Structure formats: structure tokens, C-alpha cells
Amino acid sequence: MSELLALHDLGKDYDTDAGPVSVLKHLTLGINEGEFVAIMGPSGSGKSTLMNILGCLDVPTSGSYVLDGRDVGVLGDVDLARVRSEVIGFVFQGFNLLPRATLVANVALPLVYQRIGRGIRNARAATMLERVGLKDWLNSLPPRISGGQQQRVAIARALVTEPRLILADEPTGNLDTRTGREIMQLFQRINHDSGMTMVVVTHDHNVASFASRLVYLLDGRIHYDGPVDDFREEGLA
Amino acid sequence: MILSLLGEALAAMAANRLRTFLTALGILIGVAAVVLMVAIGQGTQKQVGDSIASMGSNLLIVRSGAPNKGGVHGGSGNMPTLTVMDAQAIGQLARAALVAPTVMGSVQLVYGPNNWNTTATGTSADYLNIRSWQLAAGRGFTESEAMSGVRVALIGQEVANQLFGDDNPLGKSIRVQRTPFTVIGLLDAKGQSMGGQNQDDMIIVPLATAQRQLFGSQFQGTVSMVMIQARSPEDMSPLEKSIRELLRQRHHLGVRADDDFRITNMTEVSETASQVTGMLSILLGAIASISLFVGGIGIMNIMMVSVTERTREIGIRMAIGASRRDILLQFLLESVIITMAGGIAGIAVGIGLALGVTRVFDVWTAVTAMPVLLAFGVSVAVGIFFGLYPARKASLMRPIDALRYQG
Numbered sequence: 115m116s117e118l119l120a121l122h123d124l125g126k127d128y129d130t131d132a133g134p135v136s137v138l139k140h141l142t143l144g145i146n147e148g149e150f151v152a153i154m155g156p157s158g159s160g161k162s163t164l165m166n167i168l169g170c171l172d173v174p175t176s177g178s179y180v181l182d183g184r185d186v187g188v189l190g191d192v193d194l195a196r197v198r199s200e201v202i203g204f205v206f207q208g209f210n211l212l213p214r215a216t217l218v219a220n221v222a223l224p225l226v227y228q229r230i231g232r233g234i235r236n237a238r239a240a241t242m243l244e245r246v247g248l249k250d251w252l253n254s255l256p257p258r259i260s261g262g263q264q265q266r267v268a269i270a271r272a273l274v275t276e277p278r279l280i281l282a283d284e285p286t287g288n289l290d291t292r293t294g295r296e297i298m299q300l301f302q303r304i305n306h307d308s309g310m311t312m313v314v315v316t317h318d319h320n321v322a323s324f325a326s327r328l329v330y331l332l333d334g335r336i337h338y339d340g341p342v343d344d345f346r347e348e349g350l351a
Numbered sequence: 352m353i354l355s356l357l358g359e360a361l362a363a364m365a366a367n368r369l370r371t372f373l374t375a376l377g378i379l380i381g382v383a384a385v386v387l388m389v390a391i392g393q394g395t396q397k398q399v400g401d402s403i404a405s406m407g408s409n410l411l412i413v414r415s416g417a418p419n420k421g422g423v424h425g426g427s428g429n430m431p432t433l434t435v436m437d438a439q440a441i442g443q444l445a446r447a448a449l450v451a452p453t454v455m456g457s458v459q460l461v462y463g464p465n466n467w468n469t470t471a472t473g474t475s476a477d478y479l480n481i482r483s484w485q486l487a488a489g490r491g492f493t494e495s496e497a498m499s500g501v502r503v504a505l506i507g508q509e510v511a512n513q514l515f516g517d518d519n520p521l522g523k524s525i526r527v528q529r530t531p532f533t534v535i536g537l538l539d540a541k542g543q544s545m546g547g548q549n550q551d552d553m554i555i556v557p558l559a560t561a562q563r564q565l566f567g568s569q570f571q572g573t574v575s576m577v578m579i580q581a582r583s584p585e586d587m588s589p590l591e592k593s594i595r596e597l598l599r600q601r602h603h604l605g606v607r608a609d610d611d612f613r614i615t616n617m618t619e620v621s622e623t624a625s626q627v628t629g630m631l632s633i634l635l636g637a638i639a640s641i642s643l644f645v646g647g648i649g650i651m652n653i654m655m656v657s658v659t660e661r662t663r664e665i666g667i668r669m670a671i672g673a674s675r676r677d678i679l680l681q682f683l684l685e686s687v688i689i690t691m692a693g694g695i696a697g698i699a700v701g702i703g704l705a706l707g708v709t710r711v712f713d714v715w716t717a718v719t720a721m722p723v724l725l726a727f728g729v730s731v732a733v734g735i736f737f738g739l740y741p742a743r744k745a746s747l748m749r750p751i752d753a754l755r756y757q758g
Binding site: 166169171172191192195196198199200203204206210211212214215219223224226227228229230231232271275 | 670
């Protein structure tokens, strides 16, 4: 399998009032196409920062990040926006749907920024909503449906551009255990069926167990990188 | 590409209908005020221009009495120095086309049981030509009638209404200061003069008749005013000069003596008036522009609040692929659409108000294309100008900060 993304000796510093703080230190990591990776770590370990860099919402201070053959670290705002639009699909903890737009409009939104016409946009959005089991709710508004359903809409929105990489940041954080499990099963199924690469950030072992590979961060460094099952046997958590 | 962002802008506006409406209202009021005020200004300009034009074209008016220099002088015609002979001499000048010596006074009219107090103008036959005044019915008097003292009268529309109602006044005998006159003509309606008098409330009688039988002046043969029409606009200034020289000579005025008459060049009056009313238009427009400006600040205010309120939405849009330019364009489109809609509605309201003002308050208004297009253009410019800063602020947000924002 080919490598979809590669971090090499990557570092990220933030300027704070108490002086510069290194959040990520000399990170080297490669993820292949079709992998399902969970990123774990305690608070302050740098997993959110890593997520933002992987998602091209932030750029590294040092080192390189190559995504889909492009060195993302040197791209400007316009090119970063294009990479986010074409290569990445986001799923957030808080769903982040537009509350006043219908489900179809929400799911079709990423296509607006790919300059795709309204007819095609809505057709593709409807197909995607059907795939996540919401075909009876196309014209509902997000506040009228449950949290689990909202997260399905967010997943449909992430998938509608047919991205190379799905990034999920605590996707089950706002859901109860049972609904969370259903969402993770949906991720698993998509990964299994279409071979789409998944990276899920979580602090929950049960959530991480749906992935095949685990990266555990501690204090800005990779502490563990290997199969999920082996990690639990080591008993580090 | 603009098209799909337009959809997003419209959707965002539709989601906040009341706010969108209130913002547009600010622009609407501003544009309507500009359109209305400029319409009133231009209407006044046209009204003044028309009433000056209704005096007659290429018109010079000579009045008795010294020009007002320092000190207080009597009103026009108080010391009658102009005579019919003066008027005839002026008529001999090459550049003078028509001359009408005129006397005026208040008279009491009686017809049957009806009484009416009005102004009588005694003048020559050319008077109607100078003022380009047509007759609605009947005939005018001839030059020989004007000089012979026959008792005939032309009456204005208002006088006809007051004395005769719906009856035909032609050929009827009316009493003017107890002297019987025969009505031979009915004047066309002329409306208000520049001084605000109703020009339809008067009668015109032959000059000699007025002098001898109505006003019986102690100065025989004097007139209060002479109206002169020049042959062409170019003749106005030279003619004014020749008249001054002629009258000074005829009145035996020494080199040091002041004029004992005043000459008014109506073309100059008209130019001055149109300058003044033009300034009025600009002033009214400028005052109204302030409200348009305030409306623009309203837009900026609302858009600033909107950007803060929608920080998270901006973050979401950026995360799923919107570039800074997309965000900038969307917010800019929103403010431009709001101001454009407000502008169009404002033009409609402004024109409606202008028509209403004309109907209710009898103020002349004139709506021309230029100020309407200008107001519309300015409203769009206001949208861009005041929308740009908030839109830029939105587009410069860092997506991670925007996403983390807790509204």
C-alpha cells in the first residue's frame, strides 16, 4: 500500500505569555492509504495540535508534512484551503453543522467551495445522506434531529467530496456509549468498504479499539505506534 | 463561482430575515431621502425657471425710481418718471422688438350681484405678445384701441370664475370702479407668478383708458413700468445700455446724477435664480446623503456583529474547504445585496413620496434619471465600502480559533 501522508521530524511551537512552548517535538510518522488509525494521549500531549496540522488548519514550525504527494508545510492560505477542500473530510466532536441550513444544504456545503452546480450538489448530498441512513430527513434542520443523527450528517458531509483522508476529532465525545459505538461502526464500515483512510483522535480506549493501528502521544512525542491490541497488553494507560 | 457563493449569501440573509430587513431599511430611508430631496430641489428649480419664463422671453423691465443704492428708497413707481413718450422712444431703438408701457392698480369689479377686487393692468396691444400670453376666447385690443381710451377689458380666468361662474363673459358689460367696460377677451390660465401672485386674478385694459378713467394720475401720461422684448438674446445687454443712455438723455440727467429709473434684465434674473435653486438642490441632496451615510454605518455595525456571531460558522466553512477569498466574497455579497435591495426599494419609496408631496403640499417635484441612478450607485458603493471591513475581518480569522469559538 502506498503512503498517503508522512510527517518527518515535525515540530510545533506556540508563543505563550510564559515564552515559547514546544507542543510537538521531532515527530516522524507515516500513514498508508486505507489505514484506520487512532491517535490517543492525555490532555496536553499535543494530539489536538497534531490533528490541526494533519487537517491543514495549521502549519508546522519545523520539519515537513507531505500529504498526497504535496509538501503542505510550505503552502499558502489559498492552497491550504484547496487541500482541505479536495483531500480532507472533517468530523468534529461538536458536529459543527450550520443550524439554519437543511441536512441536504449542510452536506452539500463542501461542494459549494469546489464550484459544483446546485443540482449536482444536492443530488450527491442526498445520496450520501441515504448512505448514512438519513434519507427520510433530507430537508430537516439539524436542531430537530438527535446527536447521533447529527454526527451521521457530519460524516456524510465529510464523505461527499470523496476525500482521501477522513479526520475525526473526538467524534463520539458528545454521544452516549451506544450511539458512539454505532458511529464508530459506521467509520469502520466506510473504511472497510471503500478503503478510505481514517484518523480518529480520542481519549477513549473503547473508541480506539475500532481502529487497527494506535499512535499514543505523550508530551509531544510518539510514545507508542503499533497495533491497537498490543498496546492494551502493554498496559500503559 | 460567484453564483454558488451568492446562494450561500442569500441563504444566510434568509435565515436572518428581520435583521436583513432592518439593515436594508436604513439604506432604504437614506436613498428615499436623497431621491425625495433632490426631486424637491429640482422641482423648485423648474418652477422658478418656468415662472420666470412665463414673464416672457428676452425681457427687459424698466421701472420708475432710482436703483437702491445705500439708504432707503420708495417702492417701484412711487415717483413716476417714465412716460408713454419714453416708451415710444424706446420702441424706436433698433434692438427693441416689442414695447409695452404699463400702469397697474387695484380696482373693484361689479357684475350683477357679484363683486370682486382685483388688479387692473393698463397697457398696449403688444403686452400679450411680450408675455406670450394667449387668449382662451374672444380677441385682444388693437394698438389704436389701446391709445384711444375705449372701455374694453380682457379678464383672467379667476376673475371670470368669480364674476360669471359658468356663464360666457364675452360681450358682457362689467363695472370697473363704476365705469362700464365691455369684456372682449378671456385670458388663458397662467398660474402663479414668481412673486407668488395669481396671474389669473387680473384684468387688462387699454393704456389710455386706464390712465384717464381708472387711475386718474396727477402726473398725466406717466406709466409705472415699461416692458421691452429684445429682438434676440444677444441684443439684451446692448439694448439695456441703449435704453439707459436714451432715458438719461430724455430725463435731462447730468453726468453726476443717479438714474431715476431701474432696468431689470430678466435673463440675468433667471440665471441668478437658477444658480440659487441649483445650490438648493445640492444642499438638500447633501443633507439627505447624511442619512444614507448613517445607513451605511448601520450596515457596517450589523455586519460586524454578524461576523462575531457567526465566527464558528466561518470556522466550519474554512475547515471544509472555503478559502479566505470565499469568506470575504460571501460577506461582501451579503452587504451589497442588502444595500442594493434597500437602494431599489428606496428609489421606489422616494419617487412615491415625491408624487405624494406634489399632490398633498402643492410643492413641485421633478424626478430625473440622474439622481436616481446616482442614489442607487451610491447605495451599492456604501455596501461595498462599509461591508469590506467586516468581510475582511471574517476572512482573516484563523480556522482553528474560529472553530474553537464558543458563541
